[in-house]
């Protein structure tokens with residue numbers, strides 16, 4: 001059964017192509033909301049009409065529905081119907097129309113009651129009312145008093161081991177949805193288990209951005225400062241965030257008090273930015289908080305809204321229908337893969353053979369003690385010590401928000417490049433000596449890994465971040481790093497690579513490229529420039545896995561990824577060698593749990609040039 005025929009079964013016949021496009025290019029929240037609000041009345045009518053002609057469930061807005069949850073989607077929401085799986089399969093094979101329900105805080109197999117909040121194409125978004133029966137064995141009591149209402153965390157009700165299994169299956173599903181060939185191209189045939197730090201599954205987040213809004217009808221003294229409610233554009237008053245570190249929580253208390261003290265001055269609202277800085281004083285660790293100049297901005301910036309754009313519920317429903325409609329499908333495997341395997345063991349110090357990249361693979365941040373760091377608090381800067389290095393950046397600019405796992409992530413990136421380099425050397429080719437860190441921010445990856453390379457070039461669009469990167473290299477006495485400010489494609493357009501180039505820094509055969517773009521991913525222009533360049537290794541780090549899968553698929557479709565089908569014969573290989581088109585092997589796909597208790601996952605894909 002193909003996706004086109006399934007389109008006729010679910011109730012978004014009007015514009016199925018638009019829906020599918022969203023999956024690869026999700027529209028902005030504003031566009032999506034516009035389309036949804038424009039279509040809502042029509043959809044409700046259509047839904048009612050279809051309901052009369054169908055043996056199936058009602059998509060109208062009843063107060064309470066009994067539902068069975070079938071799977072946890074990659075956005076952390078449960079996918080449910082009124083039927084059990086057996087009945088659902090029967091209806092699907094009879095060609096009946098199915099209406100789905102999307103319910104947060106629910107787990108596969110659970111019988112729940114839910115209330116419809118709004119209807120969308122093919123499904124209704126619901127609030128969970130209660131778990132009626134078949135409570136999941138992995139369900140635990142959440143740690144946070146706000147969990148279940150606050151939109152910040154989606155998975156606190158799941159034990160941590162199962163969260164990791166889910167995240168691995170999320171990465172699998174996202175690649176599978178984009179193009180099943182991607183998974184087949186992975187060298188070991190599977191996504192690695194999720195790398196994590198068990199001890200830091202709470203109290204890890206070093207940045208909080210609560211916000212508030214002033215309403216004419218509400219006395220200012222009753223203003224709520226916090227995060228949005230789940231499923232609502234309304235702010236929930238939050239006094240503490242259990243995924244935040246102790247220091248950002250103490251910052252939250254101060255920021256809330258300061259704001260309420262001057263609340264009469266605000267006309268609309270603001271976002272507060274609270275970031276942890278590692279400040280040490282006379283060897284005693286004294287973590288502090290920073291309120292950026294932004295806390296004065298009289299503008300509401302909703303914090304969690306963008307989360308909704310990076311997955312496509314409708315597409316996942318289509319995929320689910322596709323899977324359960326196959327008589328031989330082992331659908332259960334796609335919900336959670338219980339076989340974690342042990343390919344990701346605890347990081348051990350590098351062996352002698354790995355030493356050409358020097359790293360400090362510790363799980364905790366080593367603390368250095370420069371007294372002048374205290375000034376950072378006054379200037380709106382943040383200082384982070386990690387891997388025996390010091391990074392300073394403007395509080396409002398990008399830096400990873402989970403310090404505890406940074407060493408493990410950076411170490412993995414360095415080790416992936418080093419392994420590829422050693423392999424090249426063992427087959428008589430040159431060692432990788434150059435690193436290009438694209439989307440480098442304040443220089444975290446390039447500077448941390450600089451000891452393993454002759455030269456490092458960082459590329460970054462933000463002027464502020466590039467200034468930070470340059471001064472971070474000198475703060476750490478690193479002399480082999482240079483940085484270029486500008487759009488990645490504009491800078492790559494100027495590179496004229498050739499292994500005989502007089503500028504050895506640009507020789508692609510001895511160069512590794514790290515790309516770590518924003519959530520929306522990279523773009524075709526940059527990816528094709530990267531392929532024209534053809535470096536020895538590419539490490540693609542992503543917080544937006546759907547966009548990463550789209551970008552990898554772009555390379556796959558253009559013949560740049562080694563698959564069984566496209567390079568099975570010797571002829572193909574020699575053709576590729578003749579044409580000079582670089583062909584890469586996906587040597588590993590390793591998710592990192594930078595965001596425990598939420599559905600987010602950071603994913604690292606390593607591409608090693610095969611020809």
Ligand SMILES: C[S@@+](CC[C@H](N)C(=O)[O-])C[C@H]1O[C@@H](n2cnc3c(N)ncnc32)[C@H](O)[C@@H]1O
Pocket residue numbers: 398399400438439440441442443444445459460461462465486487488489516517518519
């Ligand atoms: C996810 S952050 C990664 C930063 C850095 N690698 C780190 O881990 O700290 C993405 C970075 O890409 C930068 N960026 C966004 N669009 C860009 C573009 N078109 N060209 C170059 N850099 C860009 C952003 O300013 C941001 O610093």
